[in-house]
Amino acid sequence: MTAPGSGRADSGRAGDVLLEVTDLRRSYTGVHALAGATLAVASGSIVGLIGPNGAGKSTLCAVVSGSVPPTSGTVRLAGEDISGMPSYRVARRGLRRTFQLSSEFGRLTVLENLLAGAAMWRGESVSGALLGRRFWGRRERDLIGRARDLLGRFELIEKANDYAGKLSGGQRRLVEIARALMGDPKLLILDEPLVGVSPWLVERIGQHIQQLREDGVTVILIEHELGFVERICDSVFVMAQGRVIAHGTVEEVRKLPAVMDAYLIG
Amino acid sequence: MSSAMQFYVSVILIYLGIDLIACWGLNLQYGVAGVVNLAFIAFQAVGAYTAAILSMGPAQPQGYQTYFIGASLPFPVPIICAVLVGGVLSGLVGLVALRRLRSDLQAIVLLVFSLVATDIATNQVGFLNGSAGLSQIPLPLESLLNLTPLDYQWFYVGFTAVACLLAFWVVRRLTGSPLGRAMRSVRDNEYAAAALGRNVFAMRMRALIVGGMIAAFSGALLVPIVGAWAPSSWLYGETLVLFAALLLGGRGNNLGVALGAVLVPGLFLEGTSFIHYTARPGFIDAVQWIVIGLLMLLVLWFRPQGLLPERPRRVDLAPSLLPPSRWPWLARNRLAERSELAGRPE
Amino acid sequence: MQLFLESIGFGIVTASVLAIAGVGFTIQVGIANMFNLTYGTVMIIAAFVAYGCNAAGVSIWVCLPVAAVTGGVLTALLHRGVFRPFLRRGTSPFAMVIVTVATGFVLQYTLQAIWGSNYYTYRFSRGTTHHLGPLLLTTAQLWIIALAVLLLLAMHLLLSQTKLGKAMRATAADPDLARACGIQTDRIAAVAWTLTGALCGLGGVALVMSTATFDFTTGASFMIVVVAAAVLGGVGRPSGAMVGALIVGLGSEIVAAVLSPDYKDVVAFGLLIVTLLVRPQGLLAGRGAATAGQVEVLGS
Numbered sequence: 001m002t003a004p005g006s007g008r009a010d011s012g013r014a015g016d017v018l019l020e021v022t023d024l025r026r027s028y029t030g031v032h033a034l035a036g037a038t039l040a041v042a043s044g045s046i047v048g049l050i051g052p053n054g055a056g057k058s059t060l061c062a063v064v065s066g067s068v069p070p071t072s073g074t075v076r077l078a079g080e081d082i083s084g085m086p087s088y089r090v091a092r093r094g095l096r097r098t099f100q101l102s103s104e105f106g107r108l109t110v111l112e113n114l115l116a117g118a119a120m121w122r123g124e125s126v127s128g129a130l131l132g133r134r135f136w137g138r139r140e141r142d143l144i145g146r147a148r149d150l151l152g153r154f155e156l157i158e159k160a161n162d163y164a165g166k167l168s169g170g171q172r173r174l175v176e177i178a179r180a181l182m183g184d185p186k187l188l189i190l191d192e193p194l195v196g197v198s199p200w201l202v203e204r205i206g207q208h209i210q211q212l213r214e215d216g217v218t219v220i221l222i223e224h225e226l227g228f229v230e231r232i233c234d235s236v237f238v239m240a241q242g243r244v245i246a247h248g249t250v251e252e253v254r255k256l257p258a259v260m261d262a263y264l265i266g
Numbered sequence: 267m268s269s270a271m272q273f274y275v276s277v278i279l280i281y282l283g284i285d286l287i288a289c290w291g292l293n294l295q296y297g298v299a300g301v302v303n304l305a306f307i308a309f310q311a312v313g314a315y316t317a318a319i320l321s322m323g324p325a326q327p328q329g330y331q332t333y334f335i336g337a338s339l340p341f342p343v344p345i346i347c348a349v350l351v352g353g354v355l356s357g358l359v360g361l362v363a364l365r366r367l368r369s370d371l372q373a374i375v376l377l378v379f380s381l382v383a384t385d386i387a388t389n390q391v392g393f394l395n396g397s398a399g400l401s402q403i404p405l406p407l408e409s410l411l412n413l414t415p416l417d418y419q420w421f422y423v424g425f426t427a428v429a430c431l432l433a434f435w436v437v438r439r440l441t442g443s444p445l446g447r448a449m450r451s452v453r454d455n456e457y458a459a460a461a462l463g464r465n466v467f468a469m470r471m472r473a474l475i476v477g478g479m480i481a482a483f484s485g486a487l488l489v490p491i492v493g494a495w496a497p498s499s500w501l502y503g504e505t506l507v508l509f510a511a512l513l514l515g516g517r518g519n520n521l522g523v524a525l526g527a528v529l530v531p532g533l534f535l536e537g538t539s540f541i542h543y544t545a546r547p548g549f550i551d552a553v554q555w556i557v558i559g560l561l562m563l564l565v566l567w568f569r570p571q572g573l574l575p576e577r578p579r580r581v582d583l584a585p586s587l588l589p590p591s592r593w594p595w596l597a598r599n600r601l602a603e604r605s606e607l608a609g610r611p612e
Numbered sequence: 613m614q615l616f617l618e619s620i621g622f623g624i625v626t627a628s629v630l631a632i633a634g635v636g637f638t639i640q641v642g643i644a645n646m647f648n649l650t651y652g653t654v655m656i657i658a659a660f661v662a663y664g665c666n667a668a669g670v671s672i673w674v675c676l677p678v679a680a681v682t683g684g685v686l687t688a689l690l691h692r693g694v695f696r697p698f699l700r701r702g703t704s705p706f707a708m709v710i711v712t713v714a715t716g717f718v719l720q721y722t723l724q725a726i727w728g729s730n731y732y733t734y735r736f737s738r739g740t741t742h743h744l745g746p747l748l749l750t751t752a753q754l755w756i757i758a759l760a761v762l763l764l765l766a767m768h769l770l771l772s773q774t775k776l777g778k779a780m781r782a783t784a785a786d787p788d789l790a791r792a793c794g795i796q797t798d799r800i801a802a803v804a805w806t807l808t809g810a811l812c813g814l815g816g817v818a819l820v821m822s823t824a825t826f827d828f829t830t831g832a833s834f835m836i837v838v839v840a841a842a843v844l845g846g847v848g849r850p851s852g853a854m855v856g857a858l859i860v861g862l863g864s865e866i867v868a869a870v871l872s873p874d875y876k877d878v879v880a881f882g883l884l885i886v887t888l889l890v891r892p893q894g895l896l897a898g899r900g901a902a903t904a905g906q907v908e909v910l911g912s
Binding site: 004062065086087088091092096097099104105106107108109111112113115116117119120121123124125126130132136139144151157159161163171176179180184193220 | 374
């Protein structure tokens with residue numbers, strides 16, 4: 001059983017630019033949620049995205065992942081232009097994201113949530129389904145094995161057969177992250193994963209995220225907890241008013257006057 | 267049992283079988299995939315009309331009913347064609363109705379399709395004989411088998427039973443497969459499902475088309491035994507009866523839905539239809555609708571998951587992870603799964 | 613040509629009825645974010661109560677307030693007793709459709725069980741026919757149009773000028789924000805439901821006056837036409853409902869006269885589907901407004 005994320009050539013060598021966002025804009029009737037955001041994320045890094053409320057972090061996440069089309073600007077993933085692609089197509093190219101609001105599949109079990117997170121395969125076509133277990137059973141067992149490994153890693157094995165909707169807030173977040181990992185992503189965007197999570201679990205989540213680097217997954221972490229971001233991330237991008245205004249380590253950007261202004265105003 | 271009684275019982279059983287098939291089809295669309303198809307009955311009608319005109323032969327110029335096409339195709343061709351036409355029309359409707367709309371507007375759009383279909387069938391007389399509808403629809407294999415009417419009824423009961431088994435096999439396979447799980451994930455949270463690579467629109471289309479084919483299948487089976495088919499046979503309220511069955515029985519659960527089919531269209535509607543209340547014609551019908559309405563409200567309030575709620579597949583990932591089985595005789599399957607994962611020979 | 617001009621006359625009358633009903637319906641969508649498909653049945657119940665008064669010898673015009681009260685009270689009871697409990701529970705939008713349709717069934721078929729499925733007619737004088745330019749309208753029809761204009765004007769003034777109206781608009785736009793500003797959203801919602809219920813009742817009487825006869829199924833049939841008018845103009849927008857009513861009313865009558873009366877409803881259905889496909893936020897929504905089927909801000 002290979003660990004998720006290993007042995008893939010297409011994410012490039014560590015250090016190559018994996019995600020490139022150029023002058024991205026998105027407006028809603030007069031509101032410029034994104035006003036020309038530009039950033040580049042290197043493969044194999046863990047990068048933070050911080051900024052005051054309303055800075056456009058979630059909008060950036062939504063546009064990059066394809067939930068919302070940009071008004072203008074480009075997004076490139078591993079060199080390929082994915083601007084304006086619908087979210088399912090972007091996901092199939094190796095991008096996974098979690099949501100600010102809990103988005104587990106409430107009426108599926110935790111295990112089924114993970115299985116539903118695997119990339120689309122032939123068991124999910126009508127003909128494949130009708131052919132029965134003989135056709136899809138083998139891969140299904142492989143997926144169950146992979147899911148079991150992930151659940152073990154995130155300490156959720158006991159909850160495997162519980163409805164995902166019945167778990168605590170922090171556990172649901174972990175399910176979402178584990179589910180996102182089932183699809184072997186190159187890039188994982190975590191949108192405020194710590195909301196509603198108990199403090200001891202925050203530490204564990206931090207460790208899980210750091211371990212992702214070993215699996216070859218590049219991570220963008222959107223968070224407000226600056227202490228957490230400082231511990232986990234290699235560097236951060238600071239956003240304010242729809243633009244990226246700074247990049248560097250937390251310590252570096254903290255001292256920049258532009259950043260201090262942004263937090264005071266925003 | 268007297269001959270008349272046998273006739274009556276056989277008809278009840280046939281109707282029950284057809285209701286089961288219809289409920290399984292709707293369950294695939296709504297219970298599993300979350301498509302709120304308020305136009306379901308129109309797809310049953312499509313199957314019924316198609317099977318009818320393909321077995322009645324071309325419309326006679328001097329005849330009393332006019333309809334388009336018309337052929338005398340042998341069994342089972344009309345049924346197969348009905349299923350195909352049902353699938354195609356479901357696809358066309360889906361292209362329009364399955365856009366990104368909130369679920370209540372989507373339901374309203376589909377309801378409107380049902381109403382439009384009724385309007386067209388009623389007003390375009392040359393199409394399917396308008397509001398009078400089609401009648402004298404031949405029974406499949408009648409001349410070949412040459413049975414007495416009563417014997418033919420029992421033959422048809424067996425035939426419907428086989429059809430039920432076929433339909434159940436199909437929905438069971440689909441629901442229990444990774445496709446079923448993918449559909450349920452789209453139902454539970456389409457944004458998360460899309461973010462995991464699922465094409466939500468395509469998933470819903472699959473559910474709509476396969477469910478539509480099952481609906482048409484049920485219509486093709488129903489129409490010969492009723493012998494006639496008119497717009498009044500498939501008013502939009504009939505879809506709501508099926509929804510009541512799904513809600514009461516347990517949407518998402520094929521056995522639950524079967525229970526709902528037995529209780530609502532079966533026991534309740536058929537059972538009360540032979541109460542002779544002479545006060546006023548239509549009184550019993552009105553009371554039936556009142557009860558259906560109240561039933562839906564009560565179920566949605568007290569037990570929206572239904573009598574037999576959906577039961578997802580449970581896999582034992584580690585010993586003693588599963589709760590003790592309520593049905594020990596089913597535990598054998600579970601052991602097989604466990605040992606496969608643990609690598610132990612059974 | 614004559615037929616065409618006559619149909620315009622009918623169209624304006626139908627549009628008037630639709631406008632009265634549509635404005636009430638669309639405000640309900642805005643306030644509660646749900647499609648109340650019991651609306652049509654309540655219309656007919658109010659019309660039936662008015663019929664009772666009318667049959668007892670009262671002029672139909674005097675029966676109008678009776679219908680308004682019936683509609684208002686019944687709607688308020690439905691909201692308090694059925695809709696609000698389900699909404700508070702977080703029932704899904706589709707399940708709310710089932711709730712409202714089921715409630716409609718219970719009401720409609722209770723009437724049918726008690727009184728049977730007869731057709732009823734109001735007794736009132738159509739008055740003389742007037743020539744307004746190329747159009748031909750009876751006195752009664754003119755009164756219906758006048759009623760519609762009056763009610764719509766009153767609603768517009770209420771929503772734009774009065775404190776209550778502004779509170780209603782705020783509640784519809786953003787209930788949390790409204791509450792934070794000190795608006796008692798529960799009470800405002802209750803008032804809104806009662807008011808729109810009154811409009812519903814008046815719409816019912818106007819409908820029957822323009823179509824001559826009714827039975828207990830007339831309301832359910834008219835329901836989707838009301839939805840079409842509301843969606844076409846943009847749900848939650850009273851001004852949108854007025855525009856939608858005009859387009860749907862005129863459109864269906866003209867098509868009925870020129871092509872065939874059988875397809876009157878199909879025009880409304882078609883407009884509803886096309887709107888949801890092409891511009892789901894409705895005609896009157898601003899450019900770049902919220903996507904597919906989201907409820908728009910209430911404001912006229």
